Amino acid sequence: MSTTESDARQPGSATDARVVGETARRRTFAVISHPDAGKSTLTEALALHAEVIDSAGAVHGKSGRKGVTSDWMEMERARGISVSSAVLQFAYRDCVINLLDTPGHGDFSEDTYRVLAAVDAAVMLLDAAKGLEPQTLKLFDVCRSRGVPIVTFVNKWDRPGREALELLDEVEQTIGLRPMPLTWPLGIAGQFKGLIERTTGEYTAFTRAAGGATKATAHVVDAETIAAQEPEYWQNAQDELGLLDEIGAGFDEEGFRSGKATPVLFGSALSNIGVARLLDSLVDLAPPPAPRPDVKGDDRPLEAPTSGLIFKVQAGMDKAHRDRMAFLRICSGRFERGMVLTHAATGKPFATKYAQSVFGAERKTVEEAFPGDIVGLVNATALRPGDTLYAADPVEFPSIPAFAPEHFAVIRAKDAGKYKQFRKGIEQLGNEAVIQILRSDLRGDQAPVLAAVGPLQFDVVTTRLETEFNAPVTLDRLPYQIARLVDPEAVEALAGQSECEVLRRASDGEHLALFTNKWRMDIIQRKFPDMRFEAMPAGS
Ligand code: GDP
Numbered sequence: 001m002s003t004t005e006s007d008a009r010q011p012g013s014a015t016d017a018r019v020v021g022e023t024a025r026r027r028t029f030a031v032i033s034h035p036d037a038g039k040s041t042l043t044e045a046l047a048l049h050a051e052v053i054d055s056a057g058a059v060h061g062k063s064g065r066k067g068v069t070s071d072w073m074e075m076e077r078a079r080g081i082s083v084s085s086a087v088l089q090f091a092y093r094d095c096v097i098n099l100l101d102t103p104g105h106g107d108f109s110e111d112t113y114r115v116l117a118a119v120d121a122a123v124m125l126l127d128a129a130k131g132l133e134p135q136t137l138k139l140f141d142v143c144r145s146r147g148v149p150i151v152t153f154v155n156k157w158d159r160p161g162r163e164a165l166e167l168l169d170e171v172e173q174t175i176g177l178r179p180m181p182l183t184w185p186l187g188i189a190g191q192f193k194g195l196i197e198r199t200t201g202e203y204t205a206f207t208r209a210a211g212g213a214t215k216a217t218a219h220v221v222d223a224e225t226i227a228a229q230e231p232e233y234w235q236n237a238q239d240e241l242g243l244l245d246e247i248g249a250g251f252d253e254e255g256f257r258s259g260k261a262t263p264v265l266f267g268s269a270l271s272n273i274g275v276a277r278l279l280d281s282l283v284d285l286a287p288p289p290a291p292r293p294d295v296k297g298d299d300r301p302l303e304a305p306t307s308g309l310i311f312k313v314q315a316g317m318d319k320a321h322r323d324r325m326a327f328l329r330i331c332s333g334r335f336e337r338g339m340v341l342t343h344a345a346t347g348k349p350f351a352t353k354y355a356q357s358v359f360g361a362e363r364k365t366v367e368e369a370f371p372g373d374i375v376g377l378v379n380a381t382a383l384r385p386g387d388t389l390y391a392a393d394p395v396e397f398p399s400i401p402a403f404a405p406e407h408f409a410v411i412r413a414k415d416a417g418k419y420k421q422f423r424k425g426i427e428q429l430g431n432e433a434v435i436q437i438l439r440s441d442l443r444g445d446q447a448p449v450l451a452a453v454g455p456l457q458f459d460v461v462t463t464r465l466e467t468e469f470n471a472p473v474t475l476d477r478l479p480y481q482i483a484r485l486v487d488p489e490a491v492e493a494l495a496g497q498s499e500c501e502v503l504r505r506a507s508d509g510e511h512l513a514l515f516t517n518k519w520r521m522d523i524i525q526r527k528f529p530d531m532r533f534e535a536m537p538a539g540s
Helices: 004-010 014-024 039-050 073-079 106-116 136-145 164-175 223-229 231-246 253-257 274-283 416-431 456-469 518-527
Strands: 026-033 087-092 095-100 121-127 152-154 177-179 181-184 194-197 203-208 216-219 261-266 307-315 324-332 338-344 350-352 355-359 364-365 374-378 388-390 407-413 437-440 450-453 474-475 483-485 500-505 512-516
Touching: 026 106, 026 136, 026 512, 039 095, 039 121, 039 152, 039 274, 073 500, 087 307, 087 374, 095 274, 106 136, 106 456, 121 136, 121 274, 136 164, 136 407, 152 164, 152 274, 164 177, 164 231, 164 261, 177 253, 181 261, 181 350, 216 223, 223 231, 223 338, 231 355, 253 261, 261 274, 374 416, 388 518, 407 416, 407 456, 416 437, 416 456, 450 456, 456 474, 512 518
Parallel strands: 026 095, 026 121, 121 152, 152 261, 177 261
Antiparallel strands: 087 095, 181 194, 194 203, 203 216, 307 324, 307 388, 324 374, 338 350, 338 388, 355 364, 355 374, 407 450, 407 474, 437 450, 437 500, 483 512, 500 512
């Protein structure tokens, strides 16, 4: 045991004070949005702001931008979607910001769900022309179910869009989240002039530089000058601000933290408008990490010995490092590279010699981390999403539930000679929770069933088996659409039923009954009224 661990167990020790102080300056959040709302652009803008990277594009590897060298990200590049999540840590003012990336595509909602289990706040990014879109709504529901406070950023204000008040109204009416604008735009979307601070009335003008540069420069202009320059817009904005004051849309901290109200900011990620204001809001308003409840519902104090939750496992992130990385969100104590933690699921020790931070292709060794920080653990083959690691004082955090799969397919090795590679690959992808793996005696080990929340997960599996494991496969879709958790006895009891099959999930040993449709499921339930058919959280 290291001295730091024993220090951490003595109340009032220097380590305790440091943990508490460092935790207070952490802000750990993710951006949730519908694809194309501008999440990658915003992430880059935030990172540029914090001067972590020096050119746009070094963060994400979408087509036309430089940066990502991961081979299996080729697929996302080709498809223009973001499959994997990464973590960006940077300093801003006196805070340490941990920004967790989430995949935008709905087929990877499980992955996003896991990421949202590791954050303390979320930024809901809206396209000013589109407002709330389906994927935003879905992700919002996840945030709400987890009680994650949300800051709203209305993006693309530099181009034609909807009215600000109309967008706020939509947020309130559709999802029942009370908007509390912190800034107010001068000029309609597309004719954007600047931002008015609601509490102080201070006005910041944004001007785009000539010569095609996309970044705008900001300068504070006094109210009289701008009122004379833009009388119509100014008057309009004042009227709207008056209206907002009347309806009492002022900032309410309790409403924000309890997930009932959302601070709203306007801007343009592409032009770097309102991005610093967003960071300021996160620093000033978003909650720092709080003690996390364990499986028994007791909070693990922040200054308790080191503990953390694995929320994501990913392999093949980079050609140069063909390995597997488990992402650990620190929940208590001080993490120090090299410390030996216990894997709560198995009771086995886990050495953290290879602790790294990862963003895209960039990796750095992490020497220490505090609650709210994310540590990448290399070659952590035994770790799965939802697992707890702890030092000294045992703890287990609630696992992250698996979503209800809605797409099913039998997978087989194309070439019998590659069966060994196939089996290894399937096992690993199952461990990473890329997809759920179901088996039954009837089907045998050679032909497991893949169960996915979204069909793109099948593409990830087949691509990775081929490229990483050199095991080409065939995939045959099955006609099932619904899965329910059942007791093991259902394997025999339902054996003769048509359009129904019971399989065992490799990750947790749970039995899943698959049905072709709800109608069929209802009939079978009527035949077996005492049998438990338990729904899982819906991913779509
Ligand atoms: P993501 O799918 O949410 O990650 O979205 P991207 O960041 O890739 O952005 C989608 C498109 O919207 C890209 O063409 C961006 O250049 C564009 N975009 C993002 N933010 C803004 C913005 O503030 N203004 C304008 N005009 N375009 C933007």
